[in-house]
Amino acid sequence: MKTHKSFQIPTISIHRQNQPNLAEIESLLDLFPQAALLLDLPHNRVLLANSKATELTAFTRAELTAQAASDLLPALSGHHLQAEASGNPQTFTASLATRSGSGVEVLVSLARLDAQGVWELAALEPLILHKQQKGELHRHAQRLEDLNTLALTGQDSDAEHAIQQALMVGADLTGATLLALYLVQACEPALKLAHTLGEPATLPTQLPISEIGTLREPVAWVPGNRTTNSLQRAARAAKWAYLVNAPLGEPEALIGLLVIASPDEALPEDHLPVLKILCSTLTSLIQHNILRVHLLDADERKNRSLAIGDMLKETSSEAVLLLSPDLTIEDFNPTAEAIFGYAANEVCGQPVSNVVIGANNLIPALQAAQQGVPISNLGEVRLHRRDGSAFPAHVRILPLTTLEQLDGVLVLTRDLSEHEQFRVRNQQLEQRALLGEVTAIFAHEVRNPINNISTGLQLMAINLPPDDPNQEVIARLSQDCNRLAHLMQSVLAFSRPPENKMQRVELRELLANLLERWRPRLTHLNLKHEFKVYAKASTIIGDPRALEQVFNNLIGNAVEAMRDSGGRLAVFIRAASSVAGRDQVEVSVVDNGPGIPDEIRERIFEPFFTTNRNGTGLGLAIAKRIVNHHKGTIGVSSVPGGTVFQVILPLSENGK
Known part of the structure; x- marks a missing residue:
């Protein structure tokens, strides 16, 4: 026998010391919405039956209680044993005996009522009624789903697809096998067939303007009715079971017509409310599409008129300032933003004299341009950026006139400081290269004497007694030698060109791994630490040994800052902002030490600058050079009570 889980009744536990009043339980059973029997299955008895059970079986209550439970429901015994073993209600289908002798298929829910397992409650529901209710619930759920789908069509950016989707939902809601949508044509006074669902071969492809008057209200046609338009005549010729047409839009501003029909199905009773919802949705979709098309056409015309000017302005290597006739700034291209240091939204609407500052002959030239006098070249002048720095520039001023009326003034400015910057930069690089060579030679030559001195001091320390007073002097000299050797090693590392072996890291x-190696020292200094990764991708192209040197230096500095007062070291990996379309990752090394004063923070990456008496002043300088060689950046921010070093590096191409 097939079991079901869709129909359940609650398990009721009756705790009793004396025999309950059966009359009271019988009154409760009569409140049940379905047929119910109270059974004593160990004795195969029907104790009580409600009024619904008498209606279902045509037996009286006395007749029902006089019968054996197994005679009424032969399938009870097996399911009773299952319910007794599991303690859970059992639901199954079975045949229920009736007065007519034919029996009726019912869905039985069997539940134990007492702890001893003597009383069982059997709820009975005719299987055909259960299936009908289930089917009705399914149809109701399907209709709600269709209405939800219909509402969501308004979010579809593809109007053609949205309309076709609405017609498909309309077919499900109405039961119609044919749907057609006619739309008003802008170029001719007629309704033209635009969308169909089903086989509309017999429908006319176009409705004449003379019939529009008969189509302004929803009309249902069935065989036997008089035909009033070409649609109904086509339905009659095809011998369809019905045809309904409904207008889209306002009665006096028709934008289309919806037609639903079926060759064999009867007209649904609730077709008007459903048709109203469907027409409202289609009207919104069509109107939205018309508005969208008009807006797209307007945008396209506007974009065509501005495309050439925008392209020239955006790609120009010169600063382009468009001024109004009263010399206020109306437009400021990206090159002008880069040269002068202002954002366009900051200067638009401002007088040009507040932005372009420095040239004595600039204002007279602009005033002349207001009179329509073109001044093609002011020559080389010196202007000032937002930060006050001066730069050489070449300036041209052109009046823009239409029919001898001034529309504006165009100021074109070319920054001439780039060539001077290149010359100074090349000179600095040459000097630094020469200084690097000299420094490397010096460090190499000095390292040997330092080693000799250190060896001699070690021999002296070995030959003198341990309690000799000179041992302390020798120890200090040895420490100085070690510090000088470390300094020379750092100088050589800083002066050598980087020879990084790039690979995926x-x-x-x-x-x-690096923090794991630091763990013993952190524990010894009573420093807590944490490591968290918030970025999905953290794979870069780099030299692992060089990168380890960078982060080892940053962690070492953080530990040194907290060694006396204790604290917490934190290392975070986060996603950073993209640059030129390349994704980046940020590594932050955070400590809650005393912080770095502003005057020191500004020079912290300079070579040989240090506040640590045992430091070389080259650790952060080398770290910065390594990060720069990896096409990244390194920075620091600090407040009293904490310091954060941030290293930003580009991710590998696929970010994995």
Whole structure:
């Protein structure tokens, strides 16, 4: 026998010391919405039956209680044993005996009522009624789903697809096998067939303007009715069961017509409310599409008129300032933003004299341009940026006139400081290269004497007694030699050109391993630490040994800052903002030490600058050079009570 789980009744536990009043239980059973029997299955008895059970079986209550439970429901015994074993209600289908002797298929829900398992409550529901209710619930759920789908069609950016989707939902809601949508044509006074669902071969492809008057209200046609338009005549010729047409839009501003029909199905009773919802949705979709098309056409015309000017302005290597006739700034191209240091939204509407500052002959030239006098070249002048720095520039001023009326003034400015910057930069690079060579030679030559001195001091320390007073002097000299040797090693590392071996590096693993090596020292200094990864991707292209040197230096500096007062070291990996379309990752090294004063923070990456008496002043300078060689950036922010070093590096191409 097939079991079901769709119909359940609650398990009722009756705790009793004395025999309950059966009359009271019988009154409760009569409140049940379905047929119910109270059974004593160990004795195969029907104790009580409600009024619904008498209606279902045509037996009286006395007749029902006089019968054995197994005679009424032969399938009870097996399911009773299952319910007794599991303690859970059992639901199954079975045949229920009736007065007519034919029996009726019912859905039985069997539940134990007492702890001893003597009383069982059997709720009975005719299987055909259960299936009907289930089917009705399914149809109701399907209609709600169709209405939800219909509402969501307004979010579809493809109008053609949205309309076709609405017609498909309309077919489900109305039961119609044919749907057609006619739309008003802008170029001719007629309704033209635009969308169909089903086989509309017999429908006319166009409705004449003379019939529009008969189509302004919803009209249902069935065989036997008089035909009033070509649609109904086509339905009659095709011997369809019905045809309904409904207008879209306002009665005096018709934008289309919806037609639903079926060759064999009867007209649904609730077709008007459903048709009203469907027509409202289609009207909104069509109106939205008309508005969208008009807006797109307007935008396209506007874009065509501005495309050439915008392209020239945006790609020009010169600063382009468009001024109104009263010399206020109306437009400021990206090159002008880069040269003068202002954002366009900051200067638009401002007098040009507040932005272009420095040239004595600029204002007279602009005033002349207001009179329509073109001044093609002011020559080389010196202007000032937002930060006050001066730069050489070439300026042209052109009046813009239409029919001898001034529309505006165009100021074109070319920054001439770039060539001077290149010359100074090349000179600095040459000097630094020469200084690097000299420094490397010096460090190499000095390292040997330092080693000799250190060796001699070690021999002296070995030959003198341990309690000799000179041992302390020798120890200090040895420490100085070691510090000088470390300094020379750092100088050589800083002066050599980087020879990084680039490969794929997973920062998550590199930093985790590095912190694991630092763990004993952090524990010894009573410093807590944490490592968290918030970025989905942290794979870069780099030299793992060089990157380890960078982060080892940053962690070492953080530990040194907290060694006396204790604190917490934190290392975070986060996603950083993209640059030129390339994704980046940020590594932050955070400590809650005393912080770095502003005057020191400004020079912290300079070579040989240090506040640590045992430091070389080259650790952060080398770290910055390594990060720069990896096409990244390094920065620091600090307040009293904490410092954050941020290293930003580009991710590998696929970010994995």
